[in-house]
Every structure is written in structure tokens, then in C-alpha cells.
Amino acid sequence: MKRTHYLKRELGFRRGRSIATLLSIGVSALAAVLLISIATTYSKAVQAPMKSVGADIVAQLSGDIPKALEGLVFPHPNALLPAESVSKITALPGVVSVTRGVYLWELQPNPYKSILGIDGGAAGLDNLNANLVAGAAITPESNAILIDSDYAAKNGLAVGGALLIGDQDFEISGIVDAATGGKVIRANVYMPIGLAQELAVNAPRVQELYPFGPNDANMLLIKVDSRDLRTVVEAIRTELGKKAVVSSGLSFQETLDSVLFLSEKIGLILALVVGLFATAFVLRATASAVNERQREMAVLEAIGWTRHQIKWQVILENTVLAVLGSVGGILLAVVIARLMGGIEISIDLPWDLSSTPHFLPDAKLDRTAIVNLPLEISPSLMAVAGLGGIAVGLLSAIIATSLKRPQPWALLCSE
Amino acid sequence: MKVNDMTDFAIQTEDLAISYGAVEVIRGVSIEVPKGQFSAIVGKSGSGKSTLLGIISGLENPDKGRVLLNGTDIFALDDNGMAEARRRQIGIVFQSFNLVPSLSALENVLLPVVFDDKMSKPDYEARAHDLLSQVGMNDRASHRPGALSGGEQQRVAIARAMINQPTILLADEPTGNLDETTAAGVLDLLTGLCRDIGTTLLMVTHDMDIAAKADRIIEIKNGKVEQ
Ligand SMILES: Nc1ncnc2c1ncn2[C@@H]1O[C@H](COP(=O)(O)OP(=O)(O)O)[C@@H](O)[C@H]1O
Ligand SMILES: [Mg+2]
Numbered sequence: 001m002k003r004t005h006y007l008k009r010e011l012g013f014r015r016g017r018s019i020a021t022l023l024s025i026g027v028s029a030l031a032a033v034l035l036i037s038i039a040t041t042y043s044k045a046v047q048a049p050m051k052s053v054g055a056d057i058v059a060q061l062s063g064d065i066p067k068a069l070e071g072l073v074f075p076h077p078n079a080l081l082p083a084e085s086v087s088k089i090t091a092l093p094g095v096v097s098v099t100r101g102v103y104l105w106e107l108q109p110n111p112y113k114s115i116l117g118i119d120g121g122a123a124g125l126d127n128l129n130a131n132l133v134a135g136a137a138i139t140p141e142s143n144a145i146l147i148d149s150d151y152a153a154k155n156g157l158a159v160g161g162a163l164l165i166g167d168q169d170f171e172i173s174g175i176v177d178a179a180t181g182g183k184v185i186r187a188n189v190y191m192p193i194g195l196a197q198e199l200a201v202n203a204p205r206v207q208e209l210y211p212f213g214p215n216d217a218n219m220l221l222i223k224v225d226s227r228d229l230r231t232v233v234e235a236i237r238t239e240l241g242k243k244a245v246v247s248s249g250l251s252f253q254e255t256l257d258s259v260l261f262l263s264e265k266i267g268l269i270l271a272l273v274v275g276l277f278a279t280a281f282v283l284r285a286t287a288s289a290v291n292e293r294q295r296e297m298a299v300l301e302a303i304g305w306t307r308h309q310i311k312w313q314v315i316l317e318n319t320v321l322a323v324l325g326s327v328g329g330i331l332l333a334v335v336i337a338r339l340m341g342g343i344e345i346s347i348d349l350p351w352d353l354s355s356t357p358h359f360l361p362d363a364k365l366d367r368t369a370i371v372n373l374p375l376e377i378s379p380s381l382m383a384v385a386g387l388g389g390i391a392v393g394l395l396s397a398i399i400a401t402s403l404k405r406p407q408p409w410a411l412l413c414s415e
Numbered sequence: 416m417k418v419n420d421m422t423d424f425a426i427q428t429e430d431l432a433i434s435y436g437a438v439e440v441i442r443g444v445s446i447e448v449p450k451g452q453f454s455a456i457v458g459k460s461g462s463g464k465s466t467l468l469g470i471i472s473g474l475e476n477p478d479k480g481r482v483l484l485n486g487t488d489i490f491a492l493d494d495n496g497m498a499e500a501r502r503r504q505i506g507i508v509f510q511s512f513n514l515v516p517s518l519s520a521l522e523n524v525l526l527p528v529v530f531d532d533k534m535s536k537p538d539y540e541a542r543a544h545d546l547l548s549q550v551g552m553n554d555r556a557s558h559r560p561g562a563l564s565g566g567e568q569q570r571v572a573i574a575r576a577m578i579n580q581p582t583i584l585l586a587d588e589p590t591g592n593l594d595e596t597t598a599a600g601v602l603d604l605l606t607g608l609c610r611d612i613g614t615t616l617l618m619v620t621h622d623m624d625i626a627a628k629a630d631r632i633i634e635i636k637n638g639k640v641e642q
Contacts, residue, residue: 001525001536006518013517299513302474303527303575304502306494407476409469412509413587 003309007317014289018321021285021393025325026332028278029389032271033333036385037377039268041343045252045373054123055099055221056229058185059089059236060245064209069107072115072166072203077245078103078218080210085239089220092235094228099123100217102196103187104203106165113151115165116187117196123221128176128190135159135174140192144173151188163189166199185221193217275388283396286318290400298408315397322393326386333385334377342374422486425450425583425615431470431480440466441477442638448631450582453606453616455626458635464619467635468587471617472507473497484583502527506576506614508605510588512568514560520547520571521556527578539578546574550604566597573605577614584609586618590625602628 011018063079074080090098101124102117118124120140128146129137136159138144147157152175162169176190197214200206212218224232229248237244290297293314300310426448433441440463448454456464469475471482473489482489489500501507514523524543528534534542547553550570560568569589576584589605590598602625609616618629626632634641 001522001529003529006522006526006529009517009522295513296515298474299515300526301498302472302501302507302513304498304500304579305527305530306498308494309498309530407469407474409466409472409475412474412513413465413469413511415511 003313003316007313007320010317011320017285017289017292021282021289021318021321022325022328024278024281024285025322025389025393026329028274028281028392029326029329029385030333030336031274032388033330033377033381033385034336035271035274036268036381037333037337037375038343039266039270040378040381041373041375045343054127054223056224056226056248057220057222057233057236058247059220059222059240060218060247061240062243062245066205066209068205070109071205072104072106072199073205074200074210074218075103075105075114079243080212081217081220081240083213083216086217086220088239089222089236092232094225094232096223096225097121097123098223099221100193101185101219101221102193102200102217103185103219104196104199104206110164110166111155113163113165113189114187115189115191115196115199116185117191117193117199118221119193123223125190125192129174131176132174133177135172138173138190138192140194142173142192143195144171144191145195146174146176146190147172148186148188148190149175149177165189166202168199170195185219275392279392279396282322282392283399286393286396287400287403289318290314290397290403294405295411295414297405298411301408302412311401314401315394318393318397319390322390325393326389329389330377330382330385334382337375337377340375342372344372422483423449424483425485426471426617427483427486428467428471429481429483431467431477431482433466433470433475433477433479440638441470444480444635444638444640446633446640448615448617448633450615451613452630453609453618453628454631454633455629456617456619456633456635457621457623457626458641460621462635463638464621464635465587468585468617468619472505472585473501474507502531503533503579504582506579506581506584508569508572508576508584508586508589510591512560512565512572512592514568514572514575516560519557519559520552520563520574523560523571524575524578527575531579533579543574543578546577547571549608550574564597566593566601569593569601570604573601573608577608580612581614583615583617586616588619588621590620590622 059081060077061079061081062077063074065076066073086098086100089095099119099121101119104115104117106113106115118128120126125138125140132146133149138146145163147163152158157163157172159172159174161172163172170191197216200212200216201214206212222232229250233246233248233250236246240246297310297314300313301307424447426446428444428446431441431444432439444467456467458464466475470477473482476490484500484504487500489497492500515526518526521543524546525539528539531539544553544556547556550573552567552570552574555563555567560571563571584605586605590601593601606616606628608614618625620626
């Protein structure tokens with residue numbers, strides 16, 4: 001007979017207690033894994049709006065209101081960014097790429113529209129072209145524009161048609177569904193930055209406030225090394241001064257933290273509390289199980305097992321239960337996560353990130369972004385939960401078997 | 416533990432003493448048990464017989480004195496040495512059987528040798544079956560203790576004590592929980608098995624009829640050997 005055979009017999013014989021230990025470890029592994037995965041999913045949600053932009057930081061500068069609300073103007077949060085500041089920001093350590101944008105509103109006499117001119121590249125035209133639902137993509141050299149699908153539908157515009165901006169007709173090259181790309185930096189009309197710069201240079205209401213030149217911008221989409229996010233955000237704030245409008249995942253974090261009860265931190269704390277209770281429970285269960293078996297342990301000693309062998313037999317039994325319980329709990333958590341599918345989170349977007357004029361009621365944009373994130377249980381979380389469960393079982397067994405035992409003979413003589 | 420052939424005694428105790436709180440239960444006991452014989456420890460209930468046997472088995476620590484089994488001081492042995500001595504040299508039979516409830520009769524008999532490599536596993540199994548046959552329990556080999564009567568459990572316990580053919584068998588009122596006819600059978604078995612392989616049998620009993628069958632009688636009174 002092998003010790004593993006004895007172990008199996010023992011676990012099977014004391015089925016009630018085995019199941020109780022198994023369940024306590026399993027349920028706590030399950031609870032910890034689910035809580036942490038829900039919490040991390042929520043914390044990922046804050047990155048979703050910026051992800052749709054394809055950048056980590058949006059830098060703007062708030063400016064002045066034009067004397068008359070007519071023609072092409074810069075929205076209030078989109079003042080001219082000094083060329084010097086732009087090159088300083090581009091040179092900041094941790095900055096991977098900078099995509100420039102020119103954001104414009106066109107007011108009366110033409111119908112209201114928002115216009116975004118943007119550089120080429122991943123966070124710029126490529127990102128828009130990726131959401132094309134009709135027509136053809138545009139390049140930085142194009143003379144044509146893309147329009148938003150909602151705007152196209154409302155105004156009966158189609159690919160191949162033209163749209164009047166200022167006193168110029170622009171050919172509609174394609175239609176993009178920006179809604180699927182998120183609602184951040186959303187405009188009715190998208191064009192290569194060169195065209196927008198030209199519009200701004202020739203717009204009297206822009207020029208009356210800013211010395212905007214043909215190479216200037218009023219918005220920057222910045223990609224950074226995620227480790228440097230905080231320092232880059234700080235550096236940009238310093239560079240742009242008091243009027244800086246700097247948006248990043250960090251800003252959503254703040255808004256979300258106040259709304260969500262399950263932030264990553266609270267999830268961790270909850271998981272910790274669950275873990276602590278489970279540890280206490282398992283420790284208690286193990287201690288009483290070991291106590292129940294004092295006599296059997298005395299028998300083993302009487303027939304020639306060493307104290308060491310006896311102790312490890314009991315520890316091994318508990319470890320087997322801990323392994324089975326942890327694995328079972330984690331598998332169940334994965335199944336539950338699958339069944340739940342994902343979590344839907346709605347996030348309020350700041351006005352600055354896709355400004356629409358408040359004075360035009362019909363131009364208002366729905367500012368809640370609904371983010372649907374799949375509930376995922378990462379392998380590392382599974383590993384940590386599994387090892388944690390096993391460690392709890394192992395440790396409680398080591399503690400329980402290390403407690404002082406009565407002399408074996410008295411146990412063996414009792415009825 | 417090595418068998419010391421220089422001594423004629425299987426068991427020697429020197430001036431053993433133990434107290435529980437203020438009660439002195441064993442008070443200076445020195446005995447010598449010759450090899451290969453059946454010795455009985457007798458005395459009234461509460462006189463300290465079981466306690467003495469416990470100390471001799473090494474499962475109870477005396478406050479004072481030494482125990483030599485086949486010439487070796489057992490309390491000088493470490494965990495491993497003590498376990499090896501109990502596994503290879505000593506068999507113990509209790510009044511309350513002390514079988515492991517989760518294991519079958521056969522598995523209980525094999526439990527002492529789980530870590531033993533003196534023989535191969537199949538050899539141990541063959542011997543276990545042989546012992547169970549000798550105690551009349553081989554047809555019940557797969558039964559758990561819970562499904563066995565007291566007499567049957569004690570027969571299995573005797574087989575377990577004999578698995579490594581010990582030189583010393585310690586028995587504490589082995590028939591104390593059995594009715595008279597069952598007791599007689601169990602006793603014959605125990606003495607017979609020990610005689611067959613020359614095992615020294617030291618049995619605690621308060622039954623003078625049983626003691627009468629012993630080669631020697633040691634009487635304990637108030638924690639001392641009555642001369
Ligand atoms: N572990 C113990 N703790 C306290 N008292 C004990 C213990 N073991 C035995 N005793 C006491 O020692 C005395 C002798 O007990 P025991 O050796 O069992 O006697 P016997 O076997 O001769 O009937 C009894 O009074 C008993 O209560
Ligand atoms: Mg007794």
C-alpha cells in the first residue's frame with residue numbers, strides 16, 4: 001500500500017469534512033477571481049474612450065469667444081497652440097508620436113457643422129479611414145473630405161456629392177461611422193489638416209483672435225509610453241499653462257472612480273477580505289480536522305511512522321483538497337465569466353473632447369459613451385488565485401500539525 | 416535499532432517514574448523481561464500498569480529512568496530511530512483495537528510498512544494475507560473496522576502488530592473489551608503467534624486466569640513492583 005492510497009481512502013472516508021474544506025477554498029478562489037476580474041475590467045473601461053481616438057493624451061488650449069458667431073470659428077477649448085509649444089511637447093521624453101488637428105465650427109450663414117482637419121498616421125486619418133462605411137479613404141494630400149454617417153443621413157449627403165464649407169465646395173470621398181470609433185474628437189466633417197489650416201488662415205473670426213498660420217494646429221493627439229503617461233500629462237500642463245485642457249485615461253479614471261463602486265482598488269480590497277475570511281475558515285476547519293485525527297496520528301506513531309511522516313500525510317491530504325478546491329473554484333469562475341459575457345459601462349465624456357455649440361440645440365451630441373468590455377480572467381490572475389488557494393491549504397495544515405499534541409499513549413488508551 | 420544479542424533481556428526498565436500533576440503514578444519501577452517468554456503485568460485497576468506499558472513503548476515520556484529494549488535505550492533515539500524501533504522490533508496491541516477506520520483489514524495490516532523497504536510490496540501483501548489467514552480474517556480482508564465485531568477487530572490488530580515479525584509484543588488488556596469466549600480465542604492466537612516466532616510477549620492484564628498462563632508475573636501495586 002502506498003501513502004497516496006491511504007490518502008485517497010482518508011479523504012473519501014471523511015467525505016463531509018473533505019467537501020467542506022474543498023468548498024471553502026473553492027468558493028473563496030471563485031469569489032476572489034470574479035471580483036478582481038470585474039474590478040480590472042472596470043478599470044480598463046477608463047482607457048476605452050482614449051483608445052477609440054488612437055491616442056493616450058489629447059492636448060488643447062482654451063481660448064476666447066469670437067466677437068460675432070458667424071462663419072468659421074475655433075470652438076472655445078480649441079485656441080491656437082503656439083508652434084513652439086507643439087515642438088516642445090513633441091520632444092518630451094516618453095512621447096511616441098504627435099498627431100496635429102485643427103478643429104473648427106462653421107456657423108451661419110451656412111448650416112452648422114463641426115470640422116476636424118487632421119494629420120495622417122495611426123491616430124489621424126488612418127483611424128478615420130479604418131471606420132469607413134462607404135466611399136474611399138482620403139490621404140494627407142487629398143482635396144476631398146470624409147463625413148460622419150449620422151450627419152450624412154440627416155442631411156441627405158452621399159459619396160460623390162459635395163459639401164459647402166465657407167465659400168468652397170468639397171468633394172465627399174467617403175462616409176465614416178465614427179460612432180463605432182467612439183465619441184471622442186468627433187466631428188461632422190473630416191479632412192486632411194492642410195485643408196483645415198487653409199480654412200482657418202482665411203477665416204476672419206479666427207484671425208481676429210489668433211495669428212493662426214498655415215502650419216498651426218489647435219489640438220494635439222499624443223501617443224506616449226504608458227509608463228510615462230502621468231509625467232507627460234504634467235509636462236504638457238506646465239508647458240501650456242493655466243488654460244491647458246489635457247485629457248487622458250487619467251481624467252476618466254477620476255470621473256469613473258466617483259461613479260463606480262467597483263474600482264480596481266475596492267475589488268482588490270474585497271478580494272483580500274474574502275481571502276482573509278476563507279483563510280480563517282480553512283484554518284479552523286483544518287485545525288478541527290487535525291484535532292479529530294489526534295488518535296489516528298497516535299496510532300500511526302505506535303505502528304512505526306515517524307512524526308515527520310505523519311505530519312506530512314495530513315498536510316498532503318489538505319494540499320490535495322486545496323488544489324482541487326482552487327482549480328474547481330477558478331474553473332467555475334471562468335464559466336461564470338463566460339456566462340456573464342461582459343460588462344456594459346457608460347462613461348460621460350467631457351465637452352472639451354468633442355465640443356458642440358450649446359447655443360444650437362439641434363447640434364448637441366449624446367455625450368455618454370457606452371463601453372462594452374468582455375469579462376476576462378487572465379492567466380496570471382488564475383495562477384495567483386490558484387497558488388493562493390493552495391498556499392492557504394498548505395499553510396493551515398502546516399500550522400495545525402505543528403501545534404502541540406498530547407502524548408500518544410493517553411489517546412491510544414482512551415475508549 | 417540493532418538487536419543487542421549480548422543481553423538476555425528483551426525489556427529492561429531502570430528506576431522509571433512519572434507523575435500526573437501531584438499524583439505519582441509510577442514510582443521507581445525496574446523490571447527485566449527475559450527474551451522469548453510470556454510475561455504478564457498484573458495489578459488492580461488504576462495501579463499504573465497501562466502507564467508502565469506506555470513508557471516501555473516509548474509513547475509516553477517518563478519523568479525519570481530508562482527503558483532498554485534489546486539493550487538499546489529507546490529514549491535516546493531520535494524520531495527516526497524511535498519509529499524504526501516500533502516498526503521493526505515492537506508490536507503493540509491495545510484494549511480498544513485502534514484500527515484506522517478508513518482502511519480495510521488488509522490495509523490496516525499493511526499500514527505499518529507503507530514506508531518500509533525491508534521487503535517488496537508484494538511480499539508484504541503476501542505476508543499480510545498470510546497473517547490474516549492465521550488470525551482467521553482473510554475472508555474479511557476488504558472489510559473496514561466498522562463492519563467488524565470487537566473480536567474480529569482485535570484479530571486484525573494482532574495481524575497488524577505482527578507484520579514485521581517483532582521481537583517484542585506489548586499488549587494492554589487485549590481481551591478487556593471482549594466477551595469470555597472471544598477473549599479466549601484471541602488470547603490463544605496472540606500467545607500462539609508469539610511462541611511460533613519467538614517473540615517476547617509482555618501483556619498487561621487484571622485477569623488472574625490469563626496471568627496464570629504466563630511464564631512470569633510482574634505485579635504492580637501503587638506504581639511500584641510488588642516483590
Ligand atoms: N495521561 C494521564 N493524565 C492524568 N492521569 C493519568 C494519565 N494516565 C493515567 N493516569 C492516572 O494514573 C493512574 C494509573 O492509570 P493506569 O496506568 O491506566 O492504570 P491501570 O492501567 O493499572 O488501570 C490512574 O489513576 C489514572 O487516572
Ligand atoms: Mg489499564
